[in-house]
Amino acid sequence: MTQPSVLVVEDEPAQRAILAYNLEAEGFRVVQAGDGEEALVLIDEEAPDVILLDWMLPSVSGIEICRQIKMRKDTRLVPVIMLSARSEEVDKVRGLETGADDYVTKPYSVLELMARVRTQLRRARPGTVGSRLEFQDIILDTENHRVSRAENEVKLGPTEFRLLTTFMEKPGRVWSREQLLDRVWGRDIYVDTRTVDVHIGRLRKALCRHGGDDPVRTVRGAGYALG
Template sequence: MSTRARILLVEDDRALVELLVYHLAREEYEIDSTADGEEALLRAREAAPDLVILDWMIEGVSGIEVCRRLRRTPETALVPIIMLTARGEEADRIRGLETGADDYVTKPFSPRELVARVGALLRRARPALAGEHLGYGDLEMDLVAHKVKRGGETVSLGPTEFRLLRHFLERPGRVFSRERLLDAVWGHDSDIELRTVDVHIRRLRKAINAGGRPDVIRTVRSAGYALDSDGAA
């Protein structure tokens, strides 16, 4: 499974899009771009990105409304969002941040600065991009040695459970539907049935919750699963 971050770029200035795609691709990010707000929401629902770069003034649905809807959707509620805008007034910046943006960049800006901000947000949201270890609470994963520990004790996982846990650890708190997990862990061309996801979630829970440890995998009714401290038994 690739650890390359997927970035959804929502911007209608073609020259700026080309410039940003060039600089982001140099950092080996995967970039999906669109100039339309409705299209951006559709793509985010189909496959949640790891980060969104969102222009305030875009075609169709405004950037502010796109940001608001992304925050209201479980699958994208925790996706980092950087807002781009020519609006430099303090009131506008505050409005963007209050709507749910994580960062705010006023045009014109340096592409290198934006790339640096992207990297900083991704390192906080997706630790796998910053090193060889993942962690959440007392859970630890060594990506090189292919080992998992909880509370310092080794946890034995099968290959599929390891990939599932890695996916959760890379994006803690985010809710994933069974379809999304199937695509991420088994692959887009998999013929595996959706209920197989539930089987492996149960196996993963049994392994990491052994000894009566608190459950850190939360079941979200009619939505899917998430890794967080409010897990359901």
């Protein structure tokens, strides 16, 4: 199954970086555009599965971009989530009437926005977003952020949850500390590699709280693997 892609159209670099980081942490491939003209080019080149589209853009507005996307036969079914600081109901109605599939007002909750992206992706490509991962007696529900082992609930912090998700997506793969830092914390965040060991320790403790063998294997000189 190909990695689902999201086009982020946002002229503010800091906002664009935050969105890209969180989307990548959720397992999406991210394409970025800083204005409407660039967005139209990338829509043709990249064929994104979901588009996050800021209303206020230089050169071509988000409303106009949305209108063009929905007028074309080859792109009209691509879900568009409009992002806007305009909170008036009339603006939301205008955005939706233009063809946007969802409308999110700034400032927004990143977690809520990620959930909305997954919802639109499931509608556009059913089965693309797997909500359940299983390994031996461990079950991870990515949609509801729940983990259980041998039917016992496992409580994990956000970082440990992302670590376990990474492991369970590719059981048996050995991940170096640097790879886990890039995948879980992000390339632009400086974190000491020893921090990985601390969070691996917390993950192991949580998974073994109700008994059972430690499923996380230390590969000396290489990193960590599940199983």
